[in-house]
Amino acid sequence: MKKVFGRPEALTDVPTHYCPGCTHGIIHRLIAEVIDELGVREKTIGISPVGCAVLAYDYFNCDFVEASHGRAPAVATGIKRTLPDSVVFSYQGDGDLASIGAAEIVHAATRGEKITVIFVNNAIYGMTGGQMAPTTLPGQRTTTSPRGRDVESAGYPIRVAELLSSLSGVAYISRVSATSPANVTKAKRAVRKAFETQIQGKGFSLVEFLSTCPINWGMSPLEAMKWIDEKMSVYYPLGDFTRVPEVG
Amino acid sequence: MGEKVLMKGNEAIAEAAILAGCRHFFGYPITPQNEIPEYMSRRMPEVGGVFLQAESEVAGSNMVYGAACAGARVMTTSSSPGISLMQEAVSYMAGAELPCVLVNIVRGGPGLGGIQGSQADYFQATKGGGHGDYKLIVLAPASVQELMDLTITAFDLADMYRNPVMIMGDAILGQMMEPVIPGRREKADLPPKTWATVGAKMRPKNVITSLSLDPAKLEQHNFNLGKKYRRIADEQVRYKTYMADDAETLLVAYGTCARIAQAAIDMARERGLRVGLFRPISLWPFPYDALQQTAEESLRVLTVEMSLGQMVEDVRLAILGTKPVHFHGRTGGMTPTPREVLDEIERIVEEGI
């Protein structure tokens, strides 16, 4: 009998702790499939963040390092500069990457570090219980913006893909979601391209996933998917972001 | 034995790292240790190594964390305010048991402080600095030759115990020049880095983390660390003495202060005073027993530091109330002179305290 669907080798046989309707699981799987397809599991080192994905090292079947909050790009830099032939990816949420780790991501990108960053943007702090994130939409309610994000006081959400795509060290950036089979297919293509960009030594690559947090958003999983398509994707348009060529 | 060369303390540290096989350096400029990253930026490419100027001490120390995970001999250097920024990574590296060498060319604080030499980071280096139950091995050289030799030793100690090792110098040691015989690395019997995350090829995956959500497991991890720290305390105590055998007044000082104390002792001896020096080289593990034994016949102890009095607390723990422990310190980047140390010696001798 032919097996048509199974667990990628790059994933462990461990049930994840993620909440129902959260797309972390799908994103993990896409990464693992790409690692398998590229045949690089034995030379891949992943870096998990502080946030919901802190335990990602339990779910991936490759060498893994847990970084302090926001520093994954710096840790990835240290690893990649030591093992230039390895494949290094960091897996970071919006608080980790766009708030406390804003300096590290910008500088890893502008140095053109040959690493791949999987950036999971769900517009909220999940693990700590639904506080405002640097990517929380204007007017969005969270436990620390109970009347909705007031841009007068809290400022505007950061568009990470756009921000980083202005840097010359960046080779590939794409924003994707996992809200439909078609979007999942596109997302996987982006992840694959990001890893290929790294392996070909072209520079820094990042895939931003618009992801769900039904529990903290106070929505059902289906409503959450719809909210990404109708709200988040408006502020954060999907697609590839062209590399800005080096001047001079 | 190589030929003597005249070297700045900071350059001796950098060259020692190269001699010790360090091929990865991550750092961020801060006075008074800039000669180290500058030297590394020239030297690393010559030996096929990596020099990277990080965007901050926070990032630089986390690059050290990453390189250590990947099995590299890796170093970063900074000065007091920068070392404060690194405490996050230091705690994580201690927790994850990663070997690395950190250098603090201490300057006056607190806050932005000044840029002249100081020893006011003693507590930070030896008692914690970052969060959690952990210890760094802390070595305090007192000459440019020792900066070189102890830096080489530091890399082996880090690998031997899977622990961060700190070289604690000060601005005077970093800036001064003295003749140095380039050190050589003795072949140490070091454990293989089977734990490193270099790719899970033909073996189960390696995971490096300091996270442990089960308190019982985390307690056990801390117990294991405690066992390791006790082993280090048994095996790695370092100190030197100067004219201590018949000393009625025993000075305790490390680093630059030990040099100044030595000059004061020479002056005191010329005046017929029996004064000697106990110089801790390992600040952690602190040489409690050795100090207690050395001070056994002395009438009094005088600790000299470039701080408000930090090591003096360890000196008191070693002496355990058996005799008076005096303190003389200058701080904020000021340095005690041999003359004022002599004055203090004469005062306590005269008053018989």
Add this chain to the structure above:
Amino acid sequence: MQEQVIFAGFGGQGVLLIGQLVTYAGMIEGAHVSWMPSYGPEMRGGTANCHVVVSSKEVSSPLVTEPTSLIALNKPSLDKFAPWVERGGLIIYNSSLVESPPERTDVRVLAVPANKVANELGDLRTANMVALGAYLATTRVVGCDTVLDAMKRVLPERRHNLIPLNRQALARGIEIASVWHSRDPGEVSGAQ
């Protein structure tokens, strides 16, 4: 023998260099040596100094607080460090830039018109070498030939063309000191 000396002047007068040359020469001659520079913002356009110890025994304190000699190339340094010099010590000062000698009667004082001599040699930058020559001739802490040897090692290759001129400047400094010595046998006095 324990020579503890402070070389001081404006930043750019080359006081760190002459200190380093003495240190290097001391090392070549087998003495124990140390060199400790001032550094930081005060250097930029302000005063610079270095502490040098040349000793027959191990150097204890690299910081010189009671110098046996002071070489002061400008007035602020002379004012600052002259009171530090130990009784019976030596002060050499740049009389081209300092009008009145230091008010010390318990030390030997040698006035060296370093800028004037350097200008005569055609390069003001050699003023430090003139002062150094006078210092070497007075104290004989290290040999002049050893200093020239040290110069080859301390100066970068592209600066080696300056060595002949520096040698001349050293010689003029030695000459000035010799004239002084023939007048004053080196007693503790306020001679100048």
